[in-house]
Amino acid sequence: MIILGMYILIFAIAALIWAIVGAPFVKKDPFTALKTVTFGDESAIRSNRFASVISVISIFVIWGSFTGSTLIPSFLHVPGPFQGDTGFTYEATAPDGTKDTGTVRALAHPVGAVVELPSLDDLEESGFAKNFATTIPAYRASTIIAGKLLEDRKVQKITSINGIPIAPEGAVDIENGQVRMNAKGSLTFEPEQGMQMAEQFLPAPEKVGKRFISLIFDGYQNVTLFEHLGLSLFRVLVGFLLGCLVGIPLGYAMGLNGWFRGWFDPIVEFMRPVPPLALIPLIIIWLGIWETGKISLLFLAALWIMAIAARSGVSGVRISKVHAAYSLGASKWQILKNVIVPNSLPDIFTGARVAMGVCWGTVVAAELVAAQKGAGKMIIEASKFSLTDIVIVGILLIGVVGFGIDILMRILEKWLIPWKGKG
Amino acid sequence: MSGLQIDDISMRFDLPNGSHVQALQNVSLDLKNGELMSVLGPSGCGKTTLLNIVAGFLKQTSGKIVLNDKQVVGPSADRGMVFQQGALFEWMSVRKNVSFGPDMKGMPKAQSNEIVEHLLDVVGLQDFKDKAVYELSGGMQQRVALARCLANDPDVILMDEPLGALDALTREKMQGLVLKLWKETGKTIILITHSVEEALLLGERLLVMAPRPGRIHKEYRLPFAEMGVGADLREVKKHPDYNTTREEILAMIWDMEEEIMGRTEESAA
Numbered sequence: 001m002i003i004l005g006m007y008i009l010i011f012a013i014a015a016l017i018w019a020i021v022g023a024p025f026v027k028k029d030p031f032t033a034l035k036t037v038t039f040g041d042e043s044a045i046r047s048n049r050f051a052s053v054i055s056v057i058s059i060f061v062i063w064g065s066f067t068g069s070t071l072i073p074s075f076l077h078v079p080g081p082f083q084g085d086t087g088f089t090y091e092a093t094a095p096d097g098t099k100d101t102g103t104v105r106a107l108a109h110p111v112g113a114v115v116e117l118p119s120l121d122d123l124e125e126s127g128f129a130k131n132f133a134t135t136i137p138a139y140r141a142s143t144i145i146a147g148k149l150l151e152d153r154k155v156q157k158i159t160s161i162n163g164i165p166i167a168p169e170g171a172v173d174i175e176n177g178q179v180r181m182n183a184k185g186s187l188t189f190e191p192e193q194g195m196q197m198a199e200q201f202l203p204a205p206e207k208v209g210k211r212f213i214s215l216i217f218d219g220y221q222n223v224t225l226f227e228h229l230g231l232s233l234f235r236v237l238v239g240f241l242l243g244c245l246v247g248i249p250l251g252y253a254m255g256l257n258g259w260f261r262g263w264f265d266p267i268v269e270f271m272r273p274v275p276p277l278a279l280i281p282l283i284i285i286w287l288g289i290w291e292t293g294k295i296s297l298l299f300l301a302a303l304w305i306m307a308i309a310a311r312s313g314v315s316g317v318r319i320s321k322v323h324a325a326y327s328l329g330a331s332k333w334q335i336l337k338n339v340i341v342p343n344s345l346p347d348i349f350t351g352a353r354v355a356m357g358v359c360w361g362t363v364v365a366a367e368l369v370a371a372q373k374g375a376g377k378m379i380i381e382a383s384k385f386s387l388t389d390i391v392i393v394g395i396l397l398i399g400v401v402g403f404g405i406d407i408l409m410r411i412l413e414k415w416l417i418p419w420k421g422k423g
Numbered sequence: 424m425s426g427l428q429i430d431d432i433s434m435r436f437d438l439p440n441g442s443h444v445q446a447l448q449n450v451s452l453d454l455k456n457g458e459l460m461s462v463l464g465p466s467g468c469g470k471t472t473l474l475n476i477v478a479g480f481l482k483q484t485s486g487k488i489v490l491n492d493k494q495v496v497g498p499s500a501d502r503g504m505v506f507q508q509g510a511l512f513e514w515m516s517v518r519k520n521v522s523f524g525p526d527m528k529g530m531p532k533a534q535s536n537e538i539v540e541h542l543l544d545v546v547g548l549q550d551f552k553d554k555a556v557y558e559l560s561g562g563m564q565q566r567v568a569l570a571r572c573l574a575n576d577p578d579v580i581l582m583d584e585p586l587g588a589l590d591a592l593t594r595e596k597m598q599g600l601v602l603k604l605w606k607e608t609g610k611t612i613i614l615i616t617h618s619v620e621e622a623l624l625l626g627e628r629l630l631v632m633a634p635r636p637g638r639i640h641k642e643y644r645l646p647f648a649e650m651g652v653g654a655d656l657r658e659v660k661k662h663p664d665y666n667t668t669r670e671e672i673l674a675m676i677w678d679m680e681e682e683i684m685g686r687t688e689e690s691a692a
Contacts, residue, residue, distance in 0.1 A: 318509055318510070320506040320507075320509060320510040321509070321510050321511075321512065323478070323480055323498070323504060323506070323510070324504055324506060324510040324511075324571075325512075325523070325527075326479075326480075326498035327478055327479075327498045327499070327500070327502055327503055327504040327577075327581075328500060328503070328523050328524040328527060328571070328572075328575050329499065329500030329524055329527050329528055329575060330523075330527045331527070334527050338512070338523070338527075339512065342512070342514040343514070345514075417514070418555065419513040419514050419555060419557055422513055422557035
C-alpha cells in the first residue's frame with residue numbers, strides 16, 4: 001500500500017515537474033506543433049521518452065529504497081529494521097508484595113553477522129529479578145522465557161516494562177521495539193522491523209545483479225544460466241517449428257478444400273481455446289516428464305495457432321487477385337505458389353508471433369511442473385530454498401527473452417514481408 | 424468465324440429462400456476482332472456478371488460464348504482481365520507483375536524481358552520497374568495492370584471499371600492511354616464503366632443495359648473513340664454529337680433508376 005502510494009506520488013511529482021520545466025525539451029515535429037486540436041487526435045500523441053526513463057528509474061529506486069540497496073544514497077532508504085544495542089527494564093512482583101527490577105539488554109544485528117552478547121558486568125545483580133542479555137538477528141524476535149528472568153516463575157510475576165504495566169497476553173511499546181507477554185508470563189522482544197523487506201522476500205538490486213553474474217559463471221545446482229535458458233529456448237524452437245510444419249499445410253488444406261475444413265474444423269475449434277497448460281497433466285501421463293512430453297506440449301500449443309493463421313491467410317486472399325492470376329494463364333499449383341502463399345504470409349507471421357509468445361509462456365510453466373533443467377525449473381527450485389534473488393533473476397530473464405523473441409519476429413516480419421498491410 | 428460471339432446468354436441465380444434473380448436474360452452480342460465496346464448501365468443490370476461469364480469465372484445457365492471458334496468454358500490466357508484495383512501482386516516488383524503471364528507459361532527469360540521492357544515503355548513506367556507496386560500511385564498501379572494484361576497477348580481484354588478508383592485528372596490521362604493501347608495493339612476490348620462520359624469517349628460501340636432482368640437496352644455506334652486516338656479528349660467532348668448523346672443516355676439511365684426506385688417503394692408499401 002505504501003509502495004503504491006509512493007509510486008503514485010513519484011508519478012505525480014514527475015509529471016508536475018515536467019509540466020513546469022519540460023516544455024523546452026519537447027521536440028515536436030513541425031506539423032504537430034501547428035495543430036491546435038491534440039486532445040482526441042491520437043496521431044498527435046507521442047510517447048514521452050523522458051517519462052519512460054523516469055518510470056524505469058523510479059521502479060529501481062523504490063526497489064532499492066525498500067531493500068536498503070547500497071546503489072542508492074541512504075537518505076532514500078525507508079527505515080530499516082532496528083540495529084544496535086537496545087533493551088528495557090522490567091519490574092517483577094513476588095506474592096508477598098516485594099518488588100524487584102531487572103534489565104534486559106539486546107543487540108539487534110544484521111542477518112548472518114557473528115556478534116557477542118551484550119555485557120551485563122556493569123549491572124548490579126540483586127533480588128529475584130535477574131538481568132539478561134540476548135542477540136537478535138534483523139527481522140526476528142527473541143523470546144525470553146520467564147524462568148530465565150525470575151528466580152521462581154511459579155510465584156513471581158513480571159508486572160511492568162519500563163514502568164508501564166503489562167499483563168499476560170498484553171504488549172508494551174518501548175523505544176526501538178515492542179515487548180509482548182504470553183499467557184504463561186514469558187516475554188518476547190521484537191525490535192522494530194522498519195519498512196524494508198527481508199532478503200528472502202525481496203533482495204536488493206545489487207544482490208540480484210551479483211547473483212546474475214554468479215549464475216552465468218557458476219550456475220545454480222551445477223547448471224549455468226545459459227544452459228537453463230538455452231534449453232528452454234531449444235524446446236520452444238523445436239516445438240514451434242514442428243507446429244508450423246504441420247499447422248501451416250493443415251491451415252492451407254482447410255482454406256482450400258471443403259472436406260479438410262469439415263474434418264478438422266471441430267478439432268481445431270475445440271482445441272484452440274484449451275490453454276496448453278491444461279494439457280500438461282495428460283501429457284505427463286502419456287509421455288512422461290522428459291523432452292518428448294514438453295516438446296509435444298509446445299507442438300500442440302503452436303499447431304492450432306498456426307493452422308488458424310494459415311487458414312485465415314488463405315481466406316483473406318482477394319478474389320480479384322486469384323481471378324487475375326487465372327486469366328493470366330496460371331495453373332492451380334502456380335496460383336498456390338505465387339498468389340495464395342505470398343498473400344497469406346502476413347497472417348502466418350502474425351500467427352507465428354502469437355505462437356512464439358504462447359510457447360515461451362507454456363515452456364516456463366511446463367518446466368515449473370516437471371523438468372531437470374530450464375528457466376522455469378531454475379526458479380521453482382530456487383523458490384523452494386527461498387533463494388529469491390535467483391527467482392527474480394529468472395523472472396527478469398524470462399521477460400527479457402520473451403520480449404527479445406517478439407522484437408526479433410517483428411524485425412523478421414519487416415524484412416521478409418515488406419508488403420504487409422499494403423495490398 | 425473469328426471474333427467474340429455472345430450467344431443468347433441467360434443467367435439466373437437461385438436464392439436460398441426459393442426466389443431467384445434473373446441477372447441476365449437472352450443477351451446476344453457479336454464483337455469483331457479489334458472492336459472496343461463500352462458497357463454502361465445502372466447497378467444491378469448484370470454488366471459485371473456478363474464480364475465474369477465472358478472471362479470464364481461464372482457459368483451461364485443457358486447460351487454459349489465462342490471466342491475465335493472455341494467455346495469458352497473457364498478462365499484462360501486468351502481473355503485478359505483488368506480490375507478496378509487491388510488485383511496486383513504486392514509481393515512482386517512492377518517488372519515481376521508485368522512478366523507474370525509469360526513466366527507462368529514458362530517463356531524464356533530473354534524473350535519475356537523484351538516484352539516487359541517494351542510494355543513498360545508503352546505505359547511510361549520504365550523508371551519504376553524495380554519498385555514495389557504499393558509504392559506507386561493509383562494511376563501508376565492501373566498502368567501496371569494494363570501492362571500485365573498486355574504482356575500475355577490475350578485476344579480479348581475485359582476491363583471491369585479499370586479507372587473507377589482514380590481521380591478525375593488521372594482518369595482522363597488513363598482514358599487516353601487506353602485508346603492508344605487499343606489502337607496500337609488492335610485488341611478486342613470490353614470495358615465496363617459507371618461513367619457516361621468514359622463510355623462515350625472509349626466506346627466504339629456503346630451498350631446500355633437495363634436491370635431486372637439484366638438485358639441489352641440499346642446499342643450505339645460512336646465516332647468519338649476514333650477521334651480521341653492521339654487527340655485531346657477535351658476537344659472531343661466539345662463535339663455537338665457528344666453532348667446530345669450524353670444527355671440522351673443520361674436521361675435513359677435516370678429513367679431506369681427512377682423505375683427501380685418506384686418499384687422498391689411499391690414493394691415496400
